[in-house]
Amino acid sequence: MSQNACHVIVAGGGISGLTTAWFLRQAGVQVRVLEKDPVPGGTMQTLRQDGFLIDLGPNSALETTPFFNLLFKELGIDGERVYADSTGSRRYILRNGALHVMPMSPGAFIGTRLWSTRGKLRLFGELFAGRADHEETIAEFVKRRLGQEFLDYAINPFVAGVYAGNPEQLSVRAAFPKLYALEEKYGGLIRGAIKGRRERRRRAETAKQSARMFSFTNGMNTFPAALARALGGDVVLGAAVEGIERDGEGWKVTYAVNGARMREEASAVVLAAPASQASGLIAGLDAALACSLEQISYPPVAMVFTGFPASSVKRPLDGFGYLVPSKESRTILGTIWSSTIFPNRAPEGHAAFTTFVGGSRQPEILDLDDGKLIDNVTCELQSIIGIQGGPSFTLLQRWEKSIPQYNLGYGEVLRRIDAFEAQHPGLFICSNYRGGIAVGDCVVSADRTARRIGEFFSTRT
Known part of the structure; x- marks a missing residue:
């Protein structure tokens, strides 16, 4: 040929x-x-300004496929890859104005105050949940199998963080095919998670919840x-x-x-x-x-990057950041603690944050001008993590069409x-x-x- x-x-x-x-x-x-x-x-663009490194789109990726190692070696950038700080696996969820660590172990699950005792007990009913006879949204699927409280304070903020989406609209089969497949193939999520782990090991795949998070020294671009x-x-x-x-x-x-x-x-x-x-x-x-x-649908999203003197942050930034459930009635979807996760994201003596606004939950909020959006984000950061004073650096990026729903x-x-x-x-x-x-x-x-x-x-x- x-x-x-x-x-x-x-x-x-x-x-x-x-x-x-x-x-x-x-x-x-x-x-x-x-x-x-x-x-x-x-959308995978990166800026460096006033000592801050800002990813305008994706800020990291999960090492879910061996192709990453192959590509980075072929392209000569494997040495530039940086993995997230060990605290990056700690994710917070806002409930009643307080941040709670998302539990990642049985012991942490039992001790968490993120969900009520009744909500925790409801999760065990997943073993006995029946199947639906129609296509479901992720909200319907989770409510049927895991209960309303888990939907409100786990899946709802997770969907906002990943898709900038609405769990009442996203198809579980299309948007979360691996989750849907656990029920189809194994009859349930708990049974499927156990058996699926063995199959992923054979295929050299890594589940997203356990995959290592990475970026690059000079950002995702x-x-x-x-x-x-x-x-x-x-x-x-x-x-x-x-x-x-x-x-x-x-x-x-x-x-x-x-x-x-x-x-x-x-x-x-x-x-x-x-x-x-x-x-x-x-x-x-x-x-x-x-x-x-x-x-x-591609909902509009604004990324608001803020830098503060480290001395003005009064709580430990010991995690990836936090997500905000819609029940909290806030004006943001969540905030990433950028300078905690990866090195060289902020100049010495400063902390950097990336906050997301809008999405399917509140598309109308992007009608506000840049100054008002930045002010709203600043107020939310002051309220949620106790920052004192205003930011020393701000940058706003609007994506009129963000993520396909x-x-x-x-x-x-x-x-x-x-x-x-x-x-x-x-x-x-x-x-x-x-x-x-x-x-x-x-x-x-x-x-x-x-x-x-x-x-x-x-x-x-």
Whole structure:
């Protein structure tokens, strides 16, 4: 097969697109990445300002797949990886204005005041819970199996922290497939957790709750920047893809770069852009799927980074941070104690915090101006962790479209994507609205996509 016959265009230079391109390059496939922004990495951006290191998007990742070790060694950044401080495994939940450690052992569970005695006893009823006869939200699933109190003071804040989402809307099957599978395969969560641990060990996988958390010395952008650097001139920045059309057995991609319109032929195309962008590109090929992608919810989120003199923080910052249940009626989703988890996040004598606001819970709060949002966050930090005085440093990043919500009925969206790919050979979709939203999920999806492209090419020889 000629090199041209194996040419792949990847539309989107976030972590999904860049990693897919790298896996293809390693397999000997000619590839080009088209990214509309002037920098690669999507939301995985990092700033250094006034001695603070600020991740504008993901602040860390969990080491859930062996691909991380492989990639970092190939890219020469393994030595830049830093693991979270040992206290990072300690997570707090706010209840009645006080912070409670999320228990991670039987002894801690028995002693915690996060849940009432009645709520703890209700958890044991999980062994006898029946199954649902309809698709459930994560809220319905957890309430049926574990009870209302566990939903309110464990799952509700967890969903806000991971998805910026609403547990009353997210599909348990689509958003938490491994949790759903425990019931389907083993009949329950407790039994499934025990048996599933053995199976993960055989597959060399690590459960997210026990995986090591990592970042890089210079922040999370180290990863996509290294991918883009390794791919070199095959990453075209400022290139906005405008159209994709069938061209014989291949595809023709139209894009604009530096004021010029370009057309390029490819044997295969990977759509690695957010759902709303992918929707516009496939509208002429599949109007129904385009409509489905356009309707995927991406709630707005603001990231508020604050720095304070360490002397103004009156409680130990001995953990990852805290999450806020909706029942607490606060104006924030949670706060990460950034300078505790990883080194070099704040100058000497200062503490750094990353607070998240909005999401599906309170999208309207982002109508406030930047100053008011920062003031609200400052007040919440003063109230919850006893900080005295105002911040010495602030930075606010708004994400109008943050994280795709795998809401009830999302399985139909995924089925339409599968059918679309079957009907349009050589066109592949790889993004965080398919296969999981975590960094590790995106890397695994990228590997899967690259392998599928290899199989597609093998059928054409």
